[in-house]
Amino acid sequence: MSQLEQRYTLRWPRARAIYEQALGSLPGGNTRTQVHVDPFPMYAERGSGARLALIDGVEVDDFLLNYSASALGHCHQAVSAAIHAGIDAGGPFGLPVPAEVLLAERLRERFTGVELVRFTNSGSEATLQAVRAARAFCGRPRIAKAEGGYHGSHDLVDVGITRFGEAPGEAIGETRGMAPEVVAGVSVFPYNDLDGALAVLEPQAEQLAGVLIEVFLNASGVIPARPEFLGGIAKWCAGHGVLLILDEVASWRTGYSGAGAEHHGLRPDLICLGKALGGGFPIGALGGRADVMAMFDPRGGSIVRHAGTFNGHPVAMSAGLAVLEALNEGAIARVNAQGQRLAEGARRIGGEHGLALTATNYGGVGRLHVAHEPPRSARAAAALPREPRIDIYRALLERGVLVSPDCRFATCTATSEEQVERFLTALAEAAPEALAQ
Numbered sequence: 001m002s003q004l005e006q007r008y009t010l011r012w013p014r015a016r017a018i019y020e021q022a023l024g025s026l027p028g029g030n031t032r033t034q035v036h037v038d039p040f041p042m043y044a045e046r047g048s049g050a051r052l053a054l055i056d057g058v059e060v061d062d063f064l065l066n067y068s069a070s071a072l073g074h075c076h077q078a079v080s081a082a083i084h085a086g087i088d089a090g091g092p093f094g095l096p097v098p099a100e101v102l103l104a105e106r107l108r109e110r111f112t113g114v115e116l117v118r119f120t121n122s123g124s125e126a127t128l129q130a131v132r133a134a135r136a137f138c139g140r141p142r143i144a145k146a147e148g149g150y151h152g153s154h155d156l157v158d159v160g161i162t163r164f165g166e167a168p169g170e171a172i173g174e175t176r177g178m179a180p181e182v183v184a185g186v187s188v189f190p191y192n193d194l195d196g197a198l199a200v201l202e203p204q205a206e207q208l209a210g211v212l213i214e215v216f217l218n219a220s221g222v223i224p225a226r227p228e229f230l231g232g233i234a235k236w237c238a239g240h241g242v243l244l245i246l247d248e249v250a251s252w253r254t255g256y257s258g259a260g261a262e263h264h265g266l267r268p269d270l271i272c273l274g275k276a277l278g279g280g281f282p283i284g285a286l287g288g289r290a291d292v293m294a295m296f297d298p299r300g301g302s303i304v305r306h307a308g309t310f311n312g313h314p315v316a317m318s319a320g321l322a323v324l325e326a327l328n329e330g331a332i333a334r335v336n337a338q339g340q341r342l343a344e345g346a347r348r349i350g351g352e353h354g355l356a357l358t359a360t361n362y363g364g365v366g367r368l369h370v371a372h373e374p375p376r377s378a379r380a381a382a383a384l385p386r387e388p389r390i391d392i393y394r395a396l397l398e399r400g401v402l403v404s405p406d407c408r409f410a411t412c413t414a415t416s417e418e419q420v421e422r423f424l425t426a427l428a429e430a431a432p433e434a435l436a437q
């Protein structure tokens with residue numbers, strides 16, 4: 001056990017006590033795999049803006065922001081007002097509400113390529129429905145995704161994120177319990193390597209319904225795509241009647257009309273949204289070409305059936321309208337610039353102290369890496385040491401700065417310049433200590 005882990009164990013007695021209680025009723029005390037950290041996770045009590053009160057009574061600067069989903073911070077005034085109004089109106093009712101129509105209209109106006117919309121309760125559900133729609137539309141069975149691309153916690157896509165095969169295209173399921181025949185229907189291609197990717201895609205072009213892709217590998221290291229890579233994949237899809245399914249669940253908050261459209265000039269066939277859109281409430285959305293989205297049209301019998309007790313939840317719909325209004329072009333630019341400053345600052349600290357510390361970011365979403373050079377692929381990111389990264393998390397927390405245990409960070413519209421400074425000051429102290437162990 002490192003010194004930082006020992007100190008962590010002693011420093012947060014209430015978090016430790018709650019975790020011990022949790023062990024009695026949640027497997028491993030956990031209900032969201034990635035939030036587990038040894039010896040126990042931190043517990044939050046309340047949040048306001050970009051500040052968070054931990055269960056131990058300590059206030060911290062929140063750079064975790066629910067894994068970047070809180071793009072407006074906590075308790076944003078307009079979003080809170082919309083949420084309260086939504087709650088006061090009662091529901092959900094089992095009847096559609098006008099807010100879902102309004103939110104769908106806003107998404108159409110804002111996101112390139114979105115002609116029609118369906119709402120889900122999470123990003124995972126959005127990608128699941130996208131894959132079904134693609135298969136139904138194309139009449140082809142297979143899909144392809146990139147190494148390291150995380151698209152949600154379901155069998156259709158939960159492959160090739162941290163587990164990589166040797167044969168080109170080989171898909172390896174991330175967890176036990178997945179249906180092998182479903183996993184076998186997925187091909188996995190290297191990210192940021194266009195020739196390598198096309199070598200996987202080309203032989204199966206006739207079989208492929210869609211290619212799922214992110215503008216940056218969010219879960220696997222915040223690794224931005226090379227422009228020629230994304231452009232090349234999009235061109236190949238268009239040339240082979242394969243749908244480009246752009247997963248913007250995490251990235252949409254970094255570009256006004258979607259990061260893919262804004263920064264890469266993409267016009268996806270389908271786009272998946274989620275995370276920040278719900279203003280803290282569960283939401284997902286799927287939008288795209290009218291002819292593809294028509295698969296969900298119930299008139300005359302849906303081709304793809306998409307049910308859900310909470311689809312189009314009135315509170316999430318109201319929150320979404322307020323979020324889109326607040327996350328305008330100016331706000332996105334400011335939040336992205338702060339993320340850039342954090343990443344540049346972290347790289348500078350690594351260089352000045354001669355540490356194996358660097359950072360990657362895509363606008364306001366970033367990640368610290370225990371390495372001298374930023375990783376360019378999921379395999380490279382996965383090969384980096386884990387323990388020192390967790391020690392950086394622990395050492396930052398001692399200094400009042402919260403990131404995820406795997407050192408992801410994000411900025412939001414409530415993040416102040418002082419907080420950015422405090423993050424970098426804390427990192428300059430925390431990293432040498434964590435990396436010296």
Ligand code: PMP
Binds near residue numbers: 121153214219247250
């Ligand atoms: N796609 C991407 C790119 C994501 O980052 C995530 C969540 N981290 C998902 C899909 C799944 O979204 P959710 O957690 O809402 O199911």
